[in-house]
Amino acid sequence: MENKPSHAARSFVFELIVYAGLVVVYVFFVIALLGGLLSGLYEHHKIGYAFAALALIIGQGVVLEMVTSLLLRLIRSRSD
Amino acid sequence: MDFLVSHTHISPYYLVVTGFIIGILGGFFGVGGSFLAGPALFAVGVPMNFVVGTDLAHIVGKSIVAAKKHRALGNVDLKLGFIMVIGTIAGVEVGVQGIERLKHLGQANVDQVVGVTFVVVLISISAFVGWESWQTIKMQREREREAEMSGISVKKLEPKEDESALDHIARRIHGVKLPPMINLRASGIERVSLWVVLIVAFVGGVFSGFLGGGAGYIRMPAMVYLLGVPTHVAVGTDLFEVVISASYGTFTHAIKGNVDIMIALVMHTGAAIGAQIGAASTEYFRGPKIRLAFVPLPLIGAGIVIYSLLSGQRLK
Numbered sequence: 001m002e003n004k005p006s007h008a009a010r011s012f013v014f015e016l017i018v019y020a021g022l023v024v025v026y027v028f029f030v031i032a033l034l035g036g037l038l039s040g041l042y043e044h045h046k047i048g049y050a051f052a053a054l055a056l057i058i059g060q061g062v063v064l065e066m067v068t069s070l071l072l073r074l075i076r077s078r079s080d
Numbered sequence: 081m082d083f084l085v086s087h088t089h090i091s092p093y094y095l096v097v098t099g100f101i102i103g104i105l106g107g108f109f110g111v112g113g114s115f116l117a118g119p120a121l122f123a124v125g126v127p128m129n130f131v132v133g134t135d136l137a138h139i140v141g142k143s144i145v146a147a148k149k150h151r152a153l154g155n156v157d158l159k160l161g162f163i164m165v166i167g168t169i170a171g172v173e174v175g176v177q178g179i180e181r182l183k184h185l186g187q188a189n190v191d192q193v194v195g196v197t198f199v200v201v202l203i204s205i206s207a208f209v210g211w212e213s214w215q216t217i218k219m220q221r222e223r224e225r226e227a228e229m230s231g232i233s234v235k236k237l238e239p240k241e242d243e244s245a246l247d248h249i250a251r252r253i254h255g256v257k258l259p260p261m262i263n264l265r266a267s268g269i270e271r272v273s274l275w276v277v278l279i280v281a282f283v284g285g286v287f288s289g290f291l292g293g294g295a296g297y298i299r300m301p302a303m304v305y306l307l308g309v310p311t312h313v314a315v316g317t318d319l320f321e322v323v324i325s326a327s328y329g330t331f332t333h334a335i336k337g338n339v340d341i342m343i344a345l346v347m348h349t350g351a352a353i354g355a356q357i358g359a360a361s362t363e364y365f366r367g368p369k370i371r372l373a374f375v376p377l378p379l380i381g382a383g384i385v386i387y388s389l390l391s392g393q394r395l396k
């Protein structure tokens with residue numbers, strides 16, 4: 001019989017790989033596309049850039065919190 | 081990957097892995113981790129002004145994740161957090177003024193005074209927290225052994241039930257009757273003077289303004305030992321407070337052109353999962369063990385500052 005900790009560890013590694021895949025897609029397709037837009041804003045409109053920077057990091061914080069919570073919940077339900 | 085705002089070229093994998101490590105530490109200890117993130121960004125060629133601002137932006141994202149997780153675990157005292165924000169912002173302004181005064185005497189003075197103060201503070205905190213948590217663990221073990229020998233069953237503390245060998249200090253501070261007195265139910269504190277809370281936050285803020293970073297390495301132990309806040313709640317509340325103060329710092333630094341938000345966003349993708357893991361891990365450790373594990377962190381920061389001082393590199 002497989003013991004619980006090793007099953008949980010395997011689920012954890014699996015979910016981490018899923019998360020890493022999502023991050024790679026996000027970084028190369030979404031964030032990379034934003035680069036030009038943000039540098040233009042940085043050069044010409046610092047206050048707009050400051051608002052955008054804060055909104056982006058808070059928005060990403062909230063969204064990734066939901067994604068990571070979901071993944072960790074999945075790990076728990078798989079290991080129970 | 082090219083980062084057009086700071087004109088740097090950095091591997092996104094390096095940023096994600098760095099963020100992941102800092103995220104775990106932040107989620108577990110309630111610290112921003114700027115003493116590690118700063119040198120990690122500087123090492124790959126990010127200019128120092130961007131290091132300071134970008135690190136703050138990354139701290140905002142990471143602290144939202146960890147603070148939300150701690151809130152779900154019941155580890156955030158919102159009332160305490162909001163009161164501490166007021167004291168912290170006032171303290172930060174005083175700390176920054178101290179830096180400005182030193183600047184008039186020359187940049188070398190700033191680096192030396194700030195560097196030496198930083199090293200002394202970090203080593204003192206590390207030594208004190210290490211000694212206290214060891215004493216507490218020893219006290220708990222002795223109590224359990226005595227109970228076992230006399231055949232009495234002793235109730236083992238749950239991970240979140242905290243105690244410290246220095247609980248008497250917090251009790252004495254709770255005895256200061258300087259009105260208005262407030263109740264911090266989420267922290268298990270029945271009555272404490274508002275001024276005491278504000279002073280503790282103010283002192284943390286002064287260190288934050290004077291030494292840079294979020295100063296969680298001071299605020300977290302101060303909440304535990306001086307205010308008597310349980311370690312888990314101190315970690316969660318500190319993170320909540322960091323979200324507000326670091327957002328303020330990010331905005332002001334971004335206006336001055338010191339934030340490359342692209343770097344912060346990439347770094348944060350790693351920090352998000354790290355912070356979740358770190359925050360969830362606190363469920364399995366008792367307060368004194370979390371505090372004992374905290375001991376090497378300030379020492380790492382002190383080591384980096386000593387290296388900077390000896391090698392002649394400029395500090396943040």
